[in-house]
Amino acid sequence: MRVAVVGAGAVGRSVAELAADYGQEVTMLADSRGAVVDADGVDVAAALSRKEANGSVGDMEVSDALAAEYDVLVEATPTTLGDAEPGFSHVRAALESNRHVVLANKGPVAERYEDLRDLEHGSDGDVLFEATVGGAIPVLSAIDDFGPDHITAARGVLNGTANFILSRMTAEGLDYDHVLSEAQDLGVAEADPSFDVEGTDAALKCVILGNVLHDGGYSLADATVEGIRDIPGSALELAAEDGQTIRLIGEATPDGVRVGPRLVPENGTLAVTGTQNIVQLETTHAGRLNISGRGAGGPETASAVLSDVRRLE
Amino acid sequence: MSDSETPQPHTVRLELVDEPGQLLAALRPIADNGGNLLSIYHERGNLTPRGHIPVEVDLECPPDRFGTVVDALRKNGVNVIQAGAERYGEQLTVLLVGHLVDTDLSDTLRSIEKCASATLEDLSVSAPEGRDEESSARLRLATQAGKRADVLGVVREIADRKELRVVEPLAEGSK
Numbered sequence: 001m002r003v004a005v006v007g008a009g010a011v012g013r014s015v016a017e018l019a020a021d022y023g024q025e026v027t028m029l030a031d032s033r034g035a036v037v038d039a040d041g042v043d044v045a046a047a048l049s050r051k052e053a054n055g056s057v058g059d060m061e062v063s064d065a066l067a068a069e070y071d072v073l074v075e076a077t078p079t080t081l082g083d084a085e086p087g088f089s090h091v092r093a094a095l096e097s098n099r100h101v102v103l104a105n106k107g108p109v110a111e112r113y114e115d116l117r118d119l120e121h122g123s124d125g126d127v128l129f130e131a132t133v134g135g136a137i138p139v140l141s142a143i144d145d146f147g148p149d150h151i152t153a154a155r156g157v158l159n160g161t162a163n164f165i166l167s168r169m170t171a172e173g174l175d176y177d178h179v180l181s182e183a184q185d186l187g188v189a190e191a192d193p194s195f196d197v198e199g200t201d202a203a204l205k206c207v208i209l210g211n212v213l214h215d216g217g218y219s220l221a222d223a224t225v226e227g228i229r230d231i232p233g234s235a236l237e238l239a240a241e242d243g244q245t246i247r248l249i250g251e252a253t254p255d256g257v258r259v260g261p262r263l264v265p266e267n268g269t270l271a272v273t274g275t276q277n278i279v280q281l282e283t284t285h286a287g288r289l290n291i292s293g294r295g296a297g298g299p300e301t302a303s304a305v306l307s308d309v310r311r312l313e
Numbered sequence: 314m315s316d317s318e319t320p321q322p323h324t325v326r327l328e329l330v331d332e333p334g335q336l337l338a339a340l341r342p343i344a345d346n347g348g349n350l351l352s353i354y355h356e357r358g359n360l361t362p363r364g365h366i367p368v369e370v371d372l373e374c375p376p377d378r379f380g381t382v383v384d385a386l387r388k389n390g391v392n393v394i395q396a397g398a399e400r401y402g403e404q405l406t407v408l409l410v411g412h413l414v415d416t417d418l419s420d421t422l423r424s425i426e427k428c429a430s431a432t433l434e435d436l437s438v439s440a441p442e443g444r445d446e447e448s449s450a451r452l453r454l455a456t457q458a459g460k461r462a463d464v465l466g467v468v469r470e471i472a473d474r475k476e477l478r479v480v481e482p483l484a485e486g487s488k
Contacts (some may be wrong), residue, residue, distance in 0.1 A: 030370055071458070094362075155483070183314050230447075230478060231408065231410065231478075231480070232410060232447055232448075232449055233441070234439035234440070234448060234449040235408050235410050235439075235480060237439055237447050237449075238408060238437050238438075238439050238451040239408060239451065239480075241437060241451070241454075242406060242451060244482075245407070246408075246480055249483055255360040260481075261480050262480065262482065262483040263406060263407070263408065263480055263481065263482040263483065264482075264483050270483070
């Protein structure tokens with residue numbers, strides 16, 4: 001497949017670099033400032049060094065580049081809330097010219113699911129977005145395999161940063177601020193960690209799960225969201241005395257979408273440690289399914305993107 | 314015979330620790346208090362949420378003796394999950410976080426017990442920064458079966474009013 005990659009952050013960059021390894025060809029690569037197009041295959045390494053030196057992968061306007069020849073658009077620009085722009089417009093451009101779309105950007109699927117599905121219905125192209133939930137973990141394809149009607153609920157740990165902080169606080173008896181700075185030093189938390197520690201990121205993933213399970217109906221505004229910022233070490237100690245611990249748990253159930261710190265058994269399935277993610281699916285006839293793995297990171301998320309690209313072949 | 318003396322069948326669900334002699338110890342108080350054993354279903358291989366073995370006992374006794382039988386079982390340390398139509402023994406553990414002392418912890422606990430028809434079984438408080446700072450408390454509440462959600466609702470309401478944070482247990486999927 002000829003792949004157009006929009007977004008050259010950790011994920012977009014990894015998709016471009018790993019595409020050949022998955023038998024795909026990158027014919028367009030764009031960042032927020034410019035784009036490069038080559039029908040014979042973009043020289044990814046050269047484009048990325050150009051970005052390093054000049055701030056952009058190429059000189060072409062992104063809107064012009066979106067009109068070039070390709071089979072599938074990989075949308076990997078940063079997630080934005082509300083109108084989910086500019087990601088949504090990129091997706092629209094691709095679907096209106098009957099190309100497939102693979103999303104790593106959560107915005108369009110979480111905030112404008114119905115708009116996205118409408119565009120898809122009017123297009124010969126399909127939309128897949130495995131990478132938006134749980135990074136490398138094949139959550140959405142598992143739901144697709146079982147059929148959304150056979151999954152009654154989904155829950156899990158869907159933010160590695162928050163999980164790292166809670167598990168370090170528990171293991172070392174340190175307070176939130178201390179562990180947060182450590183996480184920032186390690187590159188596990190961003191300079192502004194709000195998106196992760198306030199539960200927004202996990203909520204977007206659960207909103208997407210809710211949309212997939214119930215064929216739409218949810219956006220971030222419909223989710224009940226609590227973060228972990230004000231969980232003191234003493235709460236984790238008290239939980240531990242009782243054989244429990246606290247994890248930031250997201251749920252998509254028929255009752256709605258909810259994210260918040262919850263008590264779980266400390267040796268239970270959901271009490272994953274570090275940046276690990278886990279998703280638990282309740283099935284109608286096959287009991288409970290647990291899938292865990294790396295929920296973030298460039299190559300990890302790119303592998304989910306490239307699996308979607310292969311599904312579209 | 315008056316109605317209060319006519320023996321009637323009752324069902325009691327117990328949970329036993331998996332140790333020799335436990336079943337006998339649980340049955341003796343029934344016989345000692347005028348109960349007539351009809352059947353015992355010892356669900357070996359099945360475990361209650363606490364990891365104990367569930368036992369269902371059918372017995373016959375006059376209605377006014379039944380309360381005495383159940384009390385005698387409890388007095389002997391037997392955990393009665395269900396007696397007649399009434400169920401006990403569901404537990405709910407929650408954490409409260411915030412200015413617990415300033416917001417009068419004993420009043421908080423009293424309010425929860427009063428409004429939620431729950432019994433506080435266990436309380437643990439940690440205030441590492443002293444009484445004036447934020448602290449945490451772990452509450453274990455005994456509730457009637459099926460009342461968990463109601464009790465949680467009441468806890469949430471009281472906590473909201475006092476600007477306390479509640480960390481709720483995950484009801485499903487945590488095993």
